[in-house]
Amino acid sequence: DAKTTQPPSMDCAEGRAANLPCNHSTISGNEYVYWYRQIHSQGPQYIIHGLKNNETNEMASLIITEDRKSSTLILPHATLRDTAVYYCIVLNTGTASKLTFGTGTRLQVTL
């Protein structure tokens, strides 16, 4: 599975958009980009995933660059409850990919 790189921490003002970047420059053609978040010490929560097209759901939007080497998770109107560690993960569909987590980005939403 491709390795991902994320900034260790970010701040965002409540009500503003939070843009969380992820670099996955070694991603291959059959690998999806997944985003999860972990609030405090709860179990991680799935947010969104995509292959090459931009995706949107009720929680967030995922923008994947045309060369697929990086992506951005967008929380359009961050709230205090969005304070969490956000994980960008690349998973291979062709083999038994294991869901493994890196260090993620710790997003702090402030008043």
Added chain:
Amino acid sequence: EADIYQTPRYLVIGTGKKITLECSQTMGHDKMYWYQQDPGMELHLIHYSYGVNSTEKGDLSSESTVSRIRTEHFPLTLESARPSHTSQYLCASSVGWYTEAFFGQGTRLTVV
């Protein structure tokens, strides 16, 4: 709401005791996982399962063992608990390897 349950939520136990952490899911998922996480630290995959009678070790070496006799049940056992086993243990399941994974609430284990 995901139907995956872990018991107990909290456990304090003495050194040398045998313990089993329970994880059950009612979604019929084939893939199940156990993770270990110390406070403020990374989640580490310690065990996973493809399905019934299949178990594999994860990326982090663990003295725990797992079994998968039924699809819905994936218990984790420590034969002789030690203080170094103090951690949070999280269980998860998914339909496939690259589909959404659902996590339980976790078991916070303290070995004294």
